Amino acid sequence: MRKLPRAVRLDLVAPVHRAPVAGATLLAAGIAAALALGLAFEQKVEERGRLDAELGARVAPRHGPPTPESLALSAESAAIERQLAVPWTRLLAELESASHDSGGRVSLLQIEPDPAKRQVRITAEVRAMNDALVYLRRLQRSPVLRHPMLESHERRKDDPDHPVRVRVSAEWRT
């Protein structure tokens, strides 16, 4: 390409090496407008986030982090719920029926439910160990209980009739 002479930039009014005032003003106005637009955009984004959060809270309430009080309350509620879940009526009716079937040879001493494990521990006294085994087989046929097991048996020597005290555990069905 042919080399051209350099332009001579000389002006008594508008020095060419300086930006014209109008250009600088326009630049400043442009920057200001861009900043204003950016701020307005940021505000709109924040507003949208806030509205999104409000909408989310209305649709699906969110829980804050658990506090010790809320944990204790929750545990207490769970315990109450478990207690209420024990099928006392069916359980007592079944045990009463089993005692009746044993012909009065089994005396129920204690019934201890464990709602957390859905287990019931039965303490009873019988005259002979065989009566305890008959009673256990009767419980094993029960539709209310599951897996009845003889946990322990002990002959009471401090009692003049020397009864056998047995302990049976079983799970209840829901």
Add this chain to the structure above:
Amino acid sequence: MSPLWRDEVAVYLAPRKLALLRRARGLRPSVEAATEIAVTVGASGDLAPVLARLSDVLAEKTWHGAAARVVVADHPWVRYGIVPWPKTRLDEEGRLTHARLVLGDAWGETVADWSVTLADTPPGQACVACAMPASLRGGIEDALAPARLSLVSLQPRLIVAFNAWRERLPADDAWFVSVDDGSLSAVHLSGGAWDRVHMARLPADWSVELERLKAFGRLTRAAGEPARMFVDAPAWMRRGVSAGEGIEWLEAGEGDGAQTDDLALLQRMHA
């Protein structure tokens, strides 16, 4: 008129004539008005009659409310000098003082109280300096103000003509000559930059002007080596001389013939 694309009025001031051109800017710039007016009163070189005539012309609404770019004739209101790059580092004021010394050496006391301006030049290179009467800018602004014209540019003719024609010029060992009524300004190019500037007054007889121009070309050939001479001159002068006489005329393309040379210059200034 859009505030972002303000119209421009270009004004050419010479001792015996004025030229004005109004140009609408924007995506499709166009010439809205153009006129050339003779200044017949006052002594040649006296600025006051020219500015008075300018004020009269600017009374017309055609020229009101625009940005004004003014070009002044080289003679008698402009002096040029080539200021070498100083050996020591100078600030802006020091560079102007240096330029004033160079101009004072070349033109004497005439330019002692004139305003001096330097061209924007890369560091390490010689710089074009220009002097104009200190009262020139104020006088022009006073004439423009009633017409709501704001002066945005004030340049001498040689600078405007050179920049307008530079794409037609070689970068090395060539002369660019700008001829106006009664004066001649010539620039020698070396390495793409100005390295010499001459100015001369010419008599009214065009044939004498032509012979002087040729003589000027011969005299400025260093050590017998020819230097091409590119001349921007009025059409009436070009018509009298054929090519091949050591002069290469700078002529605009077809379609510009209806304009005077001064109006064409003002239009090229915008191109």
